[in-house]
Amino acid sequence: MVLKIKHFVIFTTFVILSSCGEQQQNLQQIDGKQIRITDSITATESIETFVKPYRERINHVLDSTLSYAPYPISKTDGALNTTAGNLMADIVLSEANPIFKSRTGHEIDLVLLNHGGIRSLISKGNVSSRTAYEVMPFENSIVIAELKGSSILKMAxxxxxxxxxxxxxxxxxxxxxxxxxxSIAIQGKPLDENKIYYVATSNYLVNGGDSMVFFKKAIAITNTDYLIRNAMIDYFKKTDTLKPVVDNRFIKLK
Known part of the structure; x- marks a missing residue:
């Protein structure tokens, strides 16, 4: 009798395990809904308490004054060159050149950025890290392309x-x-179509962004791993007053 019971238990266990093994879990349906992020959503106090010190620290860093703009710096205040554009290009040249020279022994000859990459004006008043994020919200890094003078002519x-x-x-x-x-002059000297020039730009443009296909002819590319935005912040930190002007770097004679 005991033996029969044991056999029955073993048989039952085997059947149950076999049945479980044969069952397959299949996804039948996925439901989702859109939750609009508005001021009608109530804050969760515990999360707010946790996030508060981090938010305050970030805002403190972003809003600390680094420099001063005595007038608005805009990308629309000139026809062929602007105060914002000149400032951005000059910053890339001054901040990236030491990095490039330390790595390669060469100096940057010129800079080319894109008008659309400037996303905000710099208002009159205090300038902070937040300003740099507003002007350049993208994660674009500075790269240097080696171009022959013939490619510079196409750039012009x-x-x-x-x-x-x-x-x-x-x-x-x-x-x-x-x-x-x-006329085309590079660092004050007439363009030499056979010379190699070192052109600082963004990783977006060097890949043909904004139809700048002449960068496809680059002999070599050096990535500085230096964000344009970070270059701006570094420049702001050591420049008391920002005073870019519309000048004669790109003009049309009447």
């Missing part, structure tokens, strides 16, 4: 035809009254 044609004040530094471009290129 692109600037002439674009109809936008793309930021440049280290280059002086003059158009005549008929919109033809009259």
């Amino acid at each position: 044609s692109y600037l002439r035809d674009s109809g936008r004040a793309h930021p440049i530094s280290g280059m002086q471009l003059t158009l005549d009254a008929k919109n033809e290129i009259q």
